[in-house]
Structures are given as structure tokens and as C-alpha cells.
Amino acid sequence: MKKMLGLLAGIVVIAGTITAQKLKETAVPAAVKASFAKHFPGISAKWEKEDTHYEAGFRQNGKEMSALFDANGNLTETEVAIKISDLPAAVLQYIQKNHSGAKIKEASKITLADGTLHYEAEVNGRDLIFDANGNFIKAVKA
Template sequence: MKKLIFTIAAICGIQGGSILVAQDIKSSKVPAAVTAALMKKYPVATKITWEKEKGNYEGNWGGKSGEDMSVTFTPAGAFVEQVEAIKTSALPATVTKYLQAHYKGVKVDEAGKATAANGTITYEAIVKHKEVVFDAQGNFLKVE
């Protein structure tokens, strides 16, 4: 998932005229409030790697790559979002249908299920270095 987030930030993250790039950081540089919030919400998380992106802190862990789960917190420790890596076959059928129609013959590099702090669920598919985003029902929302 770290790869997914970094790719999105590096290729598509332009805001206010500057390119936003996720920066790997040492756990010692992560505010205590962020670490405490992550451990409270995800007590089984281990081998967490950290990035700083858009002023927030992103923790990644799990799976062979260490990137099956990604969570983002503000510097004060407020939960922003979690993104769970999923198999492309787990994407809703409407997402698969859309991708086949709009990206014919192109492989989906990565897929994720994102849950925002307010409970909103979206699906993400990385195709041709672009993040294609869908709502919980699999309806197309945007390309980032």
C-alpha cells in the first residue's frame, strides 16, 4: 500500500504549484499522539513503517510487502483514513466492468478499499500510474 500511496503522491499530487511527495520517516520522528492513536485503533499492528504526506502521518504494515494496511492520522492523532490492499478480483463487479471498458487490456497494478474517518468507503485501482477511484457501489468518481 505504501507503493500505492507514494505512486499517487509522486505522479498525481500537485497542489498549490508544488509537487507533494510522501517522505519515509523514522518512527522516532512520529508524534507520540499519532503512535498512540494507531496502537489504540490497531493494537495488533507490528513492523510499522512511516511516511509523512501532506502534513499527515501514514503508517503501513502487514503482508509480505509490509504494505497491506495503510492508515493516516493528523499530527494531533486524529484518524483520517485507512486503506486496505485487496486483490483486484475483490473489486466490485461494476469497477471491473468500468476498467475493462476504459482501460482495455491494461493490468490493474494495485487495488485498495479505503474507509474515511466518517465511514465513507471508496475503492481505488492503480492503472497506468493513475489512481482510479470509485464509490462504495463501484460507480466511477475520479482519476487522480
């Protein structure tokens, strides 16, 4: 019984740390779906909720992408998967210096609503965020 309670407690702790949850399209606000359809006509998406935002995952022109919307349907950012070799040299140098021996699991290019460009590299279960020049900004849980 103690083992069962310990296992259950562990599951609750792990579940509490996960911020994104899959959503059925019917659970996505109409304003968000309308905005997605306007920005990405004819594309279907898989939806997740991240904190207060809605994330649409989809493929466009053969590329894995995602788009993040607030609850009012405002597009806040788009993310496109890129090859690790397409990351700026400064990003690769930062990771080599600060995460020696770590492997980059995946990389992406993020464009914020205002046009600001960021790069993201997933390393050791964390997303490392960089500016357009490859300068480190922050690390967040992947």
C-alpha cells in the same frame, strides 16, 4: 558538464513530484503514534508523510494495510489490500471501458473515518478511486 546539469535538473524535478516521504518513527508526532497504538494495539508500522498526513503501513491478520492520520492523531482512513477480483464489477467495467488494455497493478478497499467505503485500483501509475457501488470518483497520482 551539460549532461551532469541536465541529469541533476531531472532528478530535482522527479524528487519534487514525489509527495510521500519515509519517516523514522522518532519523526512521527506523539499524538499520531498514540492514536495508532490505540487503533492497532501491538502492531508495528513503517511510517511515511503524505502532504500534511502521516501514513502507517503494516500487516494485520495477514493483510497489507495502511492507516492515515492527521497531525493531531485523528484517524482519517484505513486501507486494506484486496484481490483485484474482489473489486466491484462496476469498477472492473469502468476500467475496461475507459482504460482499454490497461492492467490493474493493485487494488484496495478504503474506509474513511465516517465509515464511507471506497475502492482504489492502480492503473497506469494512477490511483482510480470509486465509491462503494463502483462509481468513479477521481484519479490521483499513485
